[in-house]
Amino acid sequence: MKIRVVSSRDEILSLNPNEKVIHLAFRPSNKDIFLLVETCPKLEIVQLPSSYQRTMSKSMEMFLEMQKIQLIEGDVWGHRKDINEYYTVxxxxxxxxxxxxxxxxxxxxxxxxxxxxxxxxxxxxxxxxxxxxxxx
Incomplete structure (x- = not known):
């Protein structure tokens, strides 16, 4: 299974619309989350580091829940984005x-x-x- 690692908000618009699992390696704003959901309509999971997830607004958590997108806390340990944009389990x-x-x-x-x-x-x-x- 592959997890698409997104390290900056500038990458959101260039994502493949078929992405299902995305790890955000930056602190997303509400606007970033809306843009992500719009860009990737098949999205099933958004993974955030715990420190970023704690600062996410309740309204964004509810928005993702309404879109049936799971918000998961976690990291992609040892992944180097400069080598590959995907973390492979x-x-x-x-x-x-x-x-x-x-x-x-x-x-x-x-x-x-x-x-x-x-x-x-x-x-x-x-x-x-x-x-x-x-x-x-």
Whole structure:
């Protein structure tokens, strides 16, 4: 799975309209969020570092909720934007998630265990688990 990393508001207009998961590496304004949703109509998740999420207005949180877009706290550890604009969840992590799901382990237990191992937020792991099997 790929997460599109956006490091400045200037990049929003150049995003692919088919993006589903975006990590904002800057503190977005309300205008930035509106523009992001308008530019990427298929958006399902917006991920923000915890310090940025704490400063997001309640009205923007409600707007994203009304658009059925999840707001997730988290980081893309070790990602270098100058090398690739996408952070790719390692295949080893995806395989572990897939194997645990096949073994019948409950999603919340998988999310708890894998968040410690992979540095991904539990909500992001739950999102991965709830995707169609072909996308997993």
């Amino acid at each position: 390692p295949s080893s992590v995806m395989n572990k998630i897939r194997n645990m799901k096949v073994d019948g382990i409950p999603n919340d237990k998988i999310a708890e265990k894998m968040s410690k191992e992979s540095k991904l937020n539990q909500k992001m792991i739950l999102y991965i688990l709830n995707k169609k099997p072909l996308e997993l």
